[in-house]
Amino acid sequence: MTTSTTLPQLALRRFRQSSALVACALGASVGFAHPVFAQAADPYYAAAVAEAARIAEGVELDDFIEMIGQASGGEGQTLEAVYAAFTEGSGVDVRYTGTPDTGAVVQSRVQAGNPPDVADLQLGVAKTYAAEGKTVDLSAAFGDELAANFNEMLLETSSMEGKVFGVYQGMSPFMVWFNPQTYTGPSAPTDWQEMVDWTNAEAEAGNAVWCAAQGAGGSSGFPGAQMVENLFLKKYGPEKYTAWGAGDLAWTSDEVKGAFEDFGATIVAQGKVAGGPFGAISTSIATGYNGLTSDPAQCQVALWAAWVPGLIGETAVAGETIDFFRVPATDPAYYPYELYQSSISVGLTDEPTTKAFLQFMASTPAQTYLASLNRWPVANKNVPAETYPSELLQEISRDYFNSGDVEFAAGPNLNNKSATSSAFYAAVMSYIQNPDSLDEALETVQATIE
Missing domain, CATH: 3.40.190.10 (Periplasmic binding protein-like II)
Known part of the structure; x- marks a missing residue:
């Protein structure tokens, strides 16, 4: 099975030497093909573009947004394929940089007063920024959609004092x-x-x-x-x-x-x-x-x-x-x-463009398109299991995300x-x-x- 380097890298800054081994595993193909980005004719991509356009309608957005994440190589390309739908639908260029040193890079940028708009971080690091008041309150921006799209306990793991501070994309149970x-x-x-x-x-x-x-x-x-x-x-x-x-x-x-x-x-x-x-x-x-x-x-x-x-x-x-x-x-x-194993994407600039991008990232159309690229299970519980080309990913999706009887906990x-x-x-x-x-x-x- 493949679930991308991102899955262990979501928290793998801690185990650098092992990350290369697990990364190779998650980039391997076991029973299904590597992602193919045939966007123009892809109905999942078209739906994601339409969702981005809906979110952007009537909102004054910037020309670009900067994101620093943990996925690079083929896995970074998978995310960039999804983010391309946001660009096409909203007109906002997503400038994504993937690095295994995400935490250190983001920390230096935050300390310098020049944070990226969005960062994909280990949960404990994200909680530290949330406690310091450095993350965007997503509950106020699109809380109803979050509640509709994600498991309640999963939202609790990404919340502080009742405010959701981050969005999960790929997850590994x-x-x-x-x-x-x-x-x-x-x-x-x-x-x-x-x-x-x-x-x-x-x-x-x-x-x-x-x-x-x-x-x-x-x-x-x-x-x-x-x-x-x-x-x-x-x-x-x-x-x-x-x-x-x-x-x-x-x-x-x-x-x-x-x-x-x-x-x-x-x-x-x-x-x-x-x-x-x-x-x-x-x-x-x-x-x-x-x-x-x-x-x-x-x-x-x-x-x-x-x-x-x-x-x-x-x-x-x-x-x-x-x-x-x-x-x-x-x-x-x-x-x-x-x-579960996952990183979490947080907003570090309180701007309409940042909120719009994270709203798109959490949406069912965006995560459905991500699922269709066959890299890893996605967190949105409304993504149909049959979206995944892999039978094994379909089974994981049904058992862990669509069944309604699973509660995720973070320790x-x-x-x-x-x-x-x-x-x-x-x-x-x-x-x-x-x-x-x-x-x-x-x-x-x-x-x-x-």
Whole structure:
């Protein structure tokens, strides 16, 4: 599957060495083609142009708008294709620059009093600007449209004091990946205990069922960090998960320790993870999930995000050798809640052109056109699943965005500062190597926020 470099890059300034690997995965084609920009004859493009014209009607707009984002290369071209519809419909030239150093570039521009009109940022960074009063209030500009187009809890993650400060475009949820040809576990379970029981039974039979590679250079451990967060959310719920991400629940708490221990007992324990714990920490994410589709198979399941098929490559064929189900929950009350990976676009100049562009970016026609370009799942819940050429993206869209029973939550994955993220990843690696080191490792993470 492809979901673009942008998906991990949406928060991947933290793991620079791994970003290249995941970026390659998300730019790969698994079961569907790369985007083709045949705009003139494209009804989705035409609808986006018409939406831009509607938004611009009667509004005095500037000649151009500047945006700095994280997507570059082919992924940047995909976004620019969508923004071209805004230009055609409104007459405003969108001057887009893609850079992996978005946060640093934007920070220097803000400090100099010359911010870009729009910036695509990691959520925690965007929240800092919102708290400082540097972002545009989108609720006042087009709040009704936002409420109609996006999941309520998703809007809460992009709000401060009741004011929406940003817009999501592409998003990557997390799931359990499996190979339908080799998987022997429970069918789309909602109860995590079913996965625990099956894993234990397979381990007793001599079968290690999990792939959980952690190798990513200086950012090794970040896949495990995201696995721990999934288990936390599904066991303790969104309120505690949000508190953890905000620094209000200590890393040394029983809840955080419990999520680590659940991860250790089921996913990376000896006899349960392919290659054993040492194999998990020493195997690169570039190849460490190939075991799902290899012949013979080296594992049966992996808990990670929408980019897993892209990491695997050509042997991951949607519906044949790769499929997914949502992450089961320890507490059934928390099954509807899901993690996600995404950046967020914010307005940094309080101008009609900035508001118009963000309104367009959030609109159903614009995100429908973006979906049709087949790069990644989009956040707007009203985009029809059949818009995506990829069957796998259609399935993700139906299960996570169109079903109406999913609530997204943001925690450490999106809100951590760099030092905390690095310590978190190191704690994962330390814990896999030596489970007895957990208390000390969590104290080290906690020290980064005190």
